Amino acid sequence: MYKLLLCWRYLRTRYIALASVISVTLGVATMIVVNSVMQGFGSEMQDRLHSIYSDLVFASVSLEGMRDASLHEEQIRKVAGDQIEAMSPTVVTEAILNYQFRGNWVTRQVELIGIDEKTQSLVSGFGRYLQHPANRAAMSFDLRETGYDVRDHQSGPEAPDRKQMRQAGWERRREMARLMEFQRHYEQRRNSAGSNDGAAVQLPPQQPGAKLPAQQAGEKSAKAGTTNTGPSKAGTTNGAGAAKARTTNGDSGDPFGARMFPDMPAQENVFNPAKQQNTGVVIGIALVSYRAHDGADWFRLLPGDDIKLTFPTNGQPPKATSDDFTVVDFYESKMADSDGKLVFVPLRKLQELRGMIDPTTGVGQVNAIQIKVKPGVDPQVVRDKLQAAFPRELYSVSTWRDMQVSLLSAVEMEITVLNILLFFIIAVAGFGILAIFYMIVVEKTRDIGILKSLGASRHGVMGIFLGYGLSLGLVGSGVGMIAGLLVVRYINEIAKFVGWLNGRPVFDPSIYYFYKIPTVVLPQTVLCIVLGALAIAVAASILPARRAARLHPVEALRYE
Amino acid sequence: MSKGSAFKGRTSGVRHQRSGLSLDDARQAASPPSDAQTLSPKPQTLNPSPDQLLTIDLHKSYRKGATEVPVLRGVSMSVRAGEFLAIVGQSGCGKSTLLHLLGTLDAPDRGEIYYGGRRIDNLPAAGRDALRNHDFGMIFQFYHLLPELTTLENVLSPLMIAEGVWTYLSRRRAHRRRAEELLGLVGLSHRLKHRPRELSGGEMQRAAIARALVADPKLLLADEPTGNLDQSTGVEIIRILRDLNRQRNVTIVMVTHDLSIANQADRIVRLADGRIVE
Numbered sequence: 103m104y105k106l107l108l109c110w111r112y113l114r115t116r117y118i119a120l121a122s123v124i125s126v127t128l129g130v131a132t133m134i135v136v137n138s139v140m141q142g143f144g145s146e147m148q149d150r151l152h153s154i155y156s157d158l159v160f161a162s163v164s165l166e167g168m169r170d171a172s173l174h175e176e177q178i179r180k181v182a183g184d185q186i187e188a189m190s191p192t193v194v195t196e197a198i199l200n201y202q203f204r205g206n207w208v209t210r211q212v213e214l215i216g217i218d219e220k221t222q223s224l225v226s227g228f229g230r231y232l233q234h235p236a237n238r239a240a241m242s243f244d245l246r247e248t249g250y251d252v253r254d255h256q257s258g259p260e261a262p263d264r265k266q267m268r269q270a271g272w273e274r275r276r277e278m279a280r281l282m283e284f285q286r287h288y289e290q291r292r293n294s295a296g297s298n299d300g301a302a303v304q305l306p307p308q309q310p311g312a313k314l315p316a317q318q319a320g321e322k323s324a325k326a327g328t329t330n331t332g333p334s335k336a337g338t339t340n341g342a343g344a345a346k347a348r349t350t351n352g353d354s355g356d357p358f359g360a361r362m363f364p365d366m367p368a369q370e371n372v373f374n375p376a377k378q379q380n381t382g383v384v385i386g387i388a389l390v391s392y393r394a395h396d397g398a399d400w401f402r403l404l405p406g407d408d409i410k411l412t413f414p415t416n417g418q419p420p421k422a423t424s425d426d427f428t429v430v431d432f433y434e435s436k437m438a439d440s441d442g443k444l445v446f447v448p449l450r451k452l453q454e455l456r457g458m459i460d461p462t463t464g465v466g467q468v469n470a471i472q473i474k475v476k477p478g479v480d481p482q483v484v485r486d487k488l489q490a491a492f493p494r495e496l497y498s499v500s501t502w503r504d505m506q507v508s509l510l511s512a513v514e515m516e517i518t519v520l521n522i523l524l525f526f527i528i529a530v531a532g533f534g535i536l537a538i539f540y541m542i543v544v545e546k547t548r549d550i551g552i553l554k555s556l557g558a559s560r561h562g563v564m565g566i567f568l569g570y571g572l573s574l575g576l577v578g579s580g581v582g583m584i585a586g587l588l589v590v591r592y593i594n595e596i597a598k599f600v601g602w603l604n605g606r607p608v609f610d611p612s613i614y615y616f617y618k619i620p621t622v623v624l625p626q627t628v629l630c631i632v633l634g635a636l637a638i639a640v641a642a643s644i645l646p647a648r649r650a651a652r653l654h655p656v657e658a659l660r661y662e
Numbered sequence: 663m664s665k666g667s668a669f670k671g672r673t674s675g676v677r678h679q680r681s682g683l684s685l686d687d688a689r690q691a692a693s694p695p696s697d698a699q700t701l702s703p704k705p706q707t708l709n710p711s712p713d714q715l716l717t718i719d720l721h722k723s724y725r726k727g728a729t730e731v732p733v734l735r736g737v738s739m740s741v742r743a744g745e746f747l748a749i750v751g752q753s754g755c756g757k758s759t760l761l762h763l764l765g766t767l768d769a770p771d772r773g774e775i776y777y778g779g780r781r782i783d784n785l786p787a788a789g790r791d792a793l794r795n796h797d798f799g800m801i802f803q804f805y806h807l808l809p810e811l812t813t814l815e816n817v818l819s820p821l822m823i824a825e826g827v828w829t830y831l832s833r834r835r836a837h838r839r840r841a842e843e844l845l846g847l848v849g850l851s852h853r854l855k856h857r858p859r860e861l862s863g864g865e866m867q868r869a870a871i872a873r874a875l876v877a878d879p880k881l882l883l884a885d886e887p888t889g890n891l892d893q894s895t896g897v898e899i900i901r902i903l904r905d906l907n908r909q910r911n912v913t914i915v916m917v918t919h920d921l922s923i924a925n926q927a928d929r930i931v932r933l934a935d936g937r938i939v940e
Contacts, residue, residue, distance in 0.1 A: 104822035107811070107815065107822065111810035112810065548806070549808055549809070554767070555765070555794060556794065556795060556800075557793075559787065560787060654768075659802070659806065
């Protein structure tokens with residue numbers, strides 16, 4: 103009883119000892135904040151990685167892939183059907199993406215994935231990362247009329263609007279088609295004018311921005327097979343009209359295109375970019391966008407625009423083949439790695455283009471089958487089961503963790519190293535407690551003698567100081583815990599304030615893919631930190647407490 | 663020791679006993695259980711001797727650097743139960759050392775100490791702690807109150823040491839009543855909540871006496887209890903001790919250098935040069 107009472111009184115009367123636990127407080131608070139933020143980043147990343155990849159990937163080892171997806175799916179169901187929720191076949195290949203931006207061709211290396219749009223969203227978070235609400239509900243490779251998200255649906259209110267997305271959809275496509283048509287007419291008229299009276303010689307050189315879309319238009323016409331623009335039309339337009347067109351041809355909002363050629367014949371057998379689309383494609387958002395320092399995203403092209411993809415066929419040896427696609431949506435998982443690399447096209451179309459369809463049966467080959475396991479089922483168990491059932495030489499089964507093991511383990515190691523370093527801070531605080539405790543024991547020497555003369559045992563005296571250390575640790579780590587949790591709770595406000603003080607943002611959204619600092623507070627981590635700090639505080643008080651316990655009562659009583 | 667029963671002052675009814683041990687024992691046995699019965703039992707010895715405290719040829723020396731300074735050189739003395747004994751001597755003659763040995767705060771180099779017929783100088787630490795807590799009450803020249811605790815808490819501290827948290831809490835009302843009663847006895851009822859530094863020297867010494875009595879000891883060891891007090895306060899303190907000895911039959915061993923104080927005792931022993939001289 104006296105131990106409790108004395109601990110309590112010492113706690114309330116010895117403020118210098120409280121000062122010594124401030125370092126414990128700070129250490130605990132720092133550890134909680136750092137762990138929460140790292141955990142937040144880590145779990146956000148895992149979340150995104152996990153939703154990019156399915157739980158399990160059942161892949162064919164050979165490049166040719168497996169002949170019949172549904173047959174394999176049936177076999178897989180036989181092995182582990184009760185643990186599997188959904189499956190989706192995919193074809194994966196390297197590809198080159200080309201698109202035009204301000205007249206320049208942009209080339210990107212991408213990973214081209216053929217997906218089954220009906221089942222893809224069942225096995226992974228693919229659907230969640232699209233920019234059109236209807237596509238998120240049910241994916242389609244058909245271009246939507248309009249209605250793409252202007253506000254990033256995955257970010258909070260602080261993310262700036264993506265104003266460009268208002269134009270996205272058929273609206274944009276019609277606009278671009280009109281522009282292109284206008285351009286083509288202009289080119290033709292210039293050519294014919296040049297051959298007729300040489301007037302084009304006086305024309306100023308074309309702006310580069312106008313030239314290349316014209317080339318693209320040319321290709322488009324070539325693809326359609328015929329170009330039908332009556333030379334009579336070129337004849338009817340006069341030089342003044344041409345001049346006008348020249349001044350406005352860079353403006354996508356050009357009102358003249360529609361008015362100038364109102365009587366263009368619509369030919370159903372000809373590809374009409376204003377009414378028709380190429381095969382739909384979903385491309386990673388980072389392939390075509392960049393982020394300004396205020397966090398606003400700017401797009402080099404929008405849903406509705408066409409791109410070109412070049413990829414190898416499935417033959418031996420592979421040859422390059424390419425085709426035009428129309429962007430129907432953006433994929434934004436907020437993992438720069440995926441957003442800047444992945445391009446999704448319909449599985450069937452990709453199989454066709456790569457020659458993966460058996461001409462006799464019409465069944466397409468696939469590279470892999472993505473598998474989602476039922477909730478609560480450990481993917482590793484299913485992986486081992488499947489791997490055991492299918493020959494290792496032909497098929498490999500891996501979980502999403504297996505595929506990202508280097509990244510995940512790097513993050514885990516970072517957390518571990520940080521924790522070790524931070525724990526040293528608390529350990530240093532322990533030495534502070536030790537020193538101050540030693541002083542307190544010296545100061546209390548006489549009291550210790552009194553207690554012993556009243557019959558207090560060695561253990562009792564030791565208990566006072568151990569208990570004192572424990573209560574200091576409790577106070578220090580308790581305050582630290584509350585402070586840490588508060589900082590975690592208001593970390594974005596704090597970051598904003600610090601950014602305001604510095605004059606530059608702490609958390610630059612153009613560098614990180616998050617608008618907010620993600621945090622996850624794991625109760626068990628907090629508990630470990632607090633217990634660790636308590637253990638250090640108690641450990642630091644052992645030496646002084648032993649000294650106190652060993653004091654000779656007579657000498658202690660004489661101590662002045 | 664035995665008749666620890668000598669004083670079970672928890673109830674006012676037994677307050678003014680002056681009876682001898684045997685009578686006291688008989689009365690105790692005959693009386694209905696009072697809250698005095700809730701006290702922890704005292705160790706009993708089988709054959710109590712009239713000598714409550716007995717020392718045989720005690721030697722003690724202190725080391726000062728390389729030289730050994732002998733303080734006690736063969737002290738043999740005895741204290742009878744219910745006696746008020748004063749040990750007098752010059753400063754440095756070893757009186758305090760002797761008292762510390764009697765109170766088991768220190769161990770003699772040679773010689774034996776018996777308390778109620780039981781040898782105590784070689785008891786293990788736990789036994790000596792219990793003895794100091796239950797059987798001995800100590801009063802010091804410098805009062806030695808704990809500065810963090812109030813007067814009342816200081817008086818209660820031996821009980822807190824004796825009992826665990828739950829036992830103590832379950833009996834705290836009785837303990838508190840007893841402490842207040844003892845503080846009333848020494849005239850400190852109005853100072854219960856004061857810290858020691860807010861008390862005068864006399865008040866502190868009276869609080870220390872109350873503390874020494876709270877565990878109901880058989881033996882009070884007083885080390886220069888008036889050494890730091892002015893004449894009149896010292897006289898008052900001695901009067902309290904005197905009354906305790908007479909009314910409660912508490913055996914008192916007091917060390918002092920002041921003969922006028924010592925004269926209040928039943929018997930005086932003079933210590934000189936490490937030996938009893940008369």
